[in-house]
Amino acid sequence: MNLFEYVRPASVDEAVAAASEPGSAYLGAGTNLLDLMKGGVSTPDRLVDLTHLPDLDRIETLPDGSTRIGALVRNAALPRDADFARRFPAVAEALLSGASAQLRNAATLAGNLMQRTRCAYFYDTASACNKRMPGAGCDAVGGENRAHAVLGWSDHCIAVHPSDLCVALTALGAIVEIAGTAGRRDVPIADFYRLPGETPEKETALAAGEMVVAVRLPADAAAFAANQRYLKVRERTSYAFALASAAAALTIADGRIVEARVALGGVAPVPWRAVAAEAALAGAAPERAAFERAAEAAFAEARPSGDNAYKIELGRRVVARVLAMAAAGTPERLPALPASPFAEPAGVAAHV
Amino acid sequence: MNLSLTVNGEPRQIVLDDPRVTLLDLLRERMHLTGSKKGCDRGQCGACTVLVDGRRVNSCLTLAVSLDGASVTTIEGLADGDRLHPVQQAFIDHDGFQCGFCTPGQIMSAVGLILEGEAGDDPERVREAMSGNICRCGAYKGITEAVIDAAAKIASDKQRDAA
Amino acid sequence: MSSVVPMPAAQRRFGSNSGQPMTRRDGVLKVTGAATYAADNHPDGMLYAVTADATIARGRVVGLNVAAAKAHPGVVEVLTPANRPALAMDPDAKPHMFAFRTEVLQDETVRYAGQPIALVVAETLEAASEGARLLAPRYEAETPRLGFDGVESFEPEAVGVGSPPTTVKGDVEAGLAGAARTVEARFETPPQYHNAMEPHAIVAAWDGDRLTLDTPNQALVMSTAAFGAWFGVPAENVTIRSPFLGGGFGSKAIIFGAQVLTILAAKMLDRPVKYVLRRDQMFGPVGHRGATRQDFRIGLDDAGRLTALEHVTTSSTSSFENFLEPASNASHNLYATPALAARHSGVRWDVGTPGPMRAPGEASGSAALESAIDEAAFAAGLDPLEFRLRNYAEEDPASGKPFSAKALRECYAEGARRFGWADRPLAPRQMTDGAGRLVGWGMGTALFHAPMFQAKARAVLKADGTAVVETAGVDMGQGAWTALAQLAADGVGLDIDAVEFRSGHSGLPDGGIAGGSGHTATAGGALHAAGRDAIARLTELAVADERSPLFGAGNVGVEARDGRLHRADDPSRSESYGEILARAGLDAIEGTGQGARDPASAGDYAMFSHGAVFAEVKVDPELGQIRVSRLVGAFAAGRIVNPRLASSQLYGGMVWGLGFALEEEAVHDRRSGRIMNADLAGYHVPVNADVAEMDVILVDEVDPHVNPLGIKGVGEIGITGTVGAIANAVFHATGIRVRRFPILPADLLGAAGAA
Known part of the structure; x- marks a missing residue:
């Protein structure tokens, strides 16, 4: 790890001022940043420690009915907040399916949004990576890319976004609140993340020095509480990144889907809102045929970026399944193995 | 850099000459509290688990300097003199370890889990909640049994104390 | 006496x-x-060492920025081939079979990714780590050799530690020619890394010509001589303290170069030096289980009895050592057959040298053999347990000797009873749980030598x-x-x-x-x-x-x-x-x-622990994710000294079997030769949630010949049998036979919709 200057600002304004200096990085819990610094992947000259800032660790309901989560709210705090977990169960389930209890106790909301891809070629400083060193090339192309993207990738980057939380937030149309030297602004999460295109190093809409101060779930997001789930296929039962995951949220009335929200994880460089799938579901009966049509639509544009064609079929099945699970209703208590295909107890159909 | 930390109940003033020091390296290399182990140094194994302000975290991914004002409990601070904490005793009783290297982290994680109060006596919830602590010897069966046993013991001790 | x-x-x-x-x-x-584990020691005045490691798999180091490293605050010394003091031993010599050739900065050659190419010593761990990073090596790289195809194989003089590479009894070709049916199958197992939770560590301190080492070591007294030899001091001058090892699994029996360099640095600087591997450094210089490709030809008569068993293994080793996974030896001692052939060949890869890893040979060999036997049973239309009983070996197939004791029949019976095996439908894809998941039951026979x-x-x-x-x-x-x-x-x-x-x-x-x-x-x-x-x-x-x-x-x-x-x-x-x-x-x-061992009984008897492992897996039919929902192992291993601890050893071995079957694989980039998952996030080992119900049965066995106390080992046998049992259960659940380990969700996506 390189030597760096450690700065502990007393306010958001001080923080963004300090971080506007080139070579600065924000420090939340550090669960991803320290990992990157230990590997020499990230070598900031200055760490601006946000963890002592006041007022950023609250979960609150605003007058307009939206729910505001402060940047420093720990990942574990959301599922542990009974009111929050009741209104946004897929967010809670997604969070609990990610990382470990220790990491969730430390990692912050903003840190989760800002975490970097787990692409091994990004982490391996001896490999070419356009994210790490723009213009260097992408060794994941033609490399070990079984886990890489099938949607939204470019020839410059085929990495996937690792977050589970952000998939659920994307499905629910979260708004990211940003602070910078020029003041505050809101960005819908779908616009917050950028596809790699020719500039995979530009991952978010944040300008230099800007920081995430909160995420809001709009008032209408709570309408999906009765029918929302998160499902994540992994190569071990827990403590693994997704091969493919999906969040689904439905409103159902009179035997018809009124509105559907679907977002995908583990298959794209960003948390991927499956708009075509949502459109395919609107007005349909909540039945397998509709779920399969939606799954087809979700991956209509998918193509393998390497040795990962299987993820397209797997992704479709994840979408169809999570829709069936959401249609079956949010469980009263999150399952023992959150988001796992093994979550449902015997007797509850895992597939319809 | 000056740092106030409470470690195992004892207030400590720490002067850090290097901002890079993690909580784990501070404990092990500078305070010689070597019970917390470094298994991966990347938050992938849980051997370094300690409680910070009552929550279980990976000390290897925590920058010490950012913890100014925090309270840290390590495996060394768990027993009451010669009297083992119920989780420690349960790990012995259920043979919840073999080589012992991951054990301090397992135990601190289990203590944190029991404080969280969300797993109860459901082995599946315990397994899931303890999955951030890798045991290469494969002592998971004993670990799960120990956590459930200790949680019950702690609950009944609490009830008795309240009565 | x-x-x-x-x-x-x-x-x-x-x-x-x-x-x-x-x-x-x-x-x-x-x-x-x-x-107290080795890395917990902290003698006064101690310095920290960190190695810089090669990021190419084959070639030469042509530049190191030593000045940058030395300029970093706290860095005390940088050891490279240019300034490394002389050692008393040739690192490319092989004085005995437990001495593995190793890297001690003897030259600029790189023979695997992760090879230490410099040692940085500093006042703090932080400074040493950054000093190593600042060396920013430059290389002349050559294309690494990896994989089984298109690589020349060689015929070894020995496999494992000194085992003959070929065993032939009877006439396999005749056995196959006369068979009512034959089964042929090829299995592959990947490179696996021990990954004991305790990374290798050493704290070295000299007092004149006396050396004290805190280091985890699986062979203490033997290693005093081995360490001493590097420095020209007699064994009695070397003290090794190793009160606790944080897991070994075979990787802490062999001295590796960075230990020697640490001791050398302590001598040069006249201060104690500590060196602890990072997790990623566990993937290279400290051994691994080599990859295998295993081909079977099995002949069966009308009654499902073996007429021939041929097991041919190609396994990977390094470019500079010869340790080969003796996987075909797994077929030596289990099933009665009139014709048996077990052969081995090797391929040279640009990787660190493989070595013994928990059940060397037997783990990989058993994984493939037990899968192949399951295929043979299926071909014969027989229940896998019945098939194994029909082919029960009353004497050791390889040597013809009687067994010193063999309670395998009892293991089969007690394990099957506890598991409920009798209810198993013969055909695959017959069982589901209430949630619609496919359920499969499989079994494997466990066996391990009982050496002294x-x-x-x-x-x-x-x-x-x-x-x-x-x-x-x-x-x-x-x-x-x-x-x-x-x-x-x-x-x-x-x-x-x-x-x-x-x-x-x-x-x-x-x-x-x-x-x-x-x-x-x-x-x-x-x-x-x-x-x-x-x-x-x-x-x-x-x-x-x-x-x-x-x-x-x-x-x-x-x-x-x-x-x-x-x-x-x-x-x-x-x-x-x-x-x-x-x-x-x-x-x-x-x-x-x-x-x-009493030499007389050693010559007269074949000595093994035995066991039977039964596995239940559940597979999501559409998503392919697999969970081992039940494991029952019944083992007979002579006198059990402590049933609690013996059971724990067996549970641990079975968890390793689970990891072998479904998770563990080091993935190399074929172009660079680097392992792309050299950490515990990417190299999956079982976590707690992977382990559902497990049961171990200790089957009574009195072995009057194995040794005066009648004791056999239980440390390794648990992994054997288990891998095959799980793989066979996956087949039974899905009807899909995956012949490459680990079995992953992607392998089972074809299970959806199939009848």
């Missing part, structure tokens, strides 16, 4: 200690964080009625400090609480090597024998002393128990050890013992 206590080995009476399910004697130390090595021990009976019993043994988690103490206490006829057991230090009598599942038998045998020797000497004093109630009892014999000697013909006549010693004017009396 005296023959005053004559008892035939098979009927030897035991004291009250062994056989008891005692909890670990080191339990309190381990649960309080007080157990050489060990020595000393027992001292003291006048206060206690004893000190010692050997330089090794506890890497198997529970040696408890099981060996139990045997030691029985040897001296005392309750275990009256025995001080000393171990884990090279200054003690040579406890031999902890590996091959032979440590308890070997070191335990030595300890027990040392105790018996001390008792014999004490008995000589007593029976010759007319003031003793035991006077003249030499012919009828005496028995030692609870700190007293009793006449065998009249147990009421007894005397305490202390009284005997006091009258003789002695503070203590010492005995010595050895553990080694």
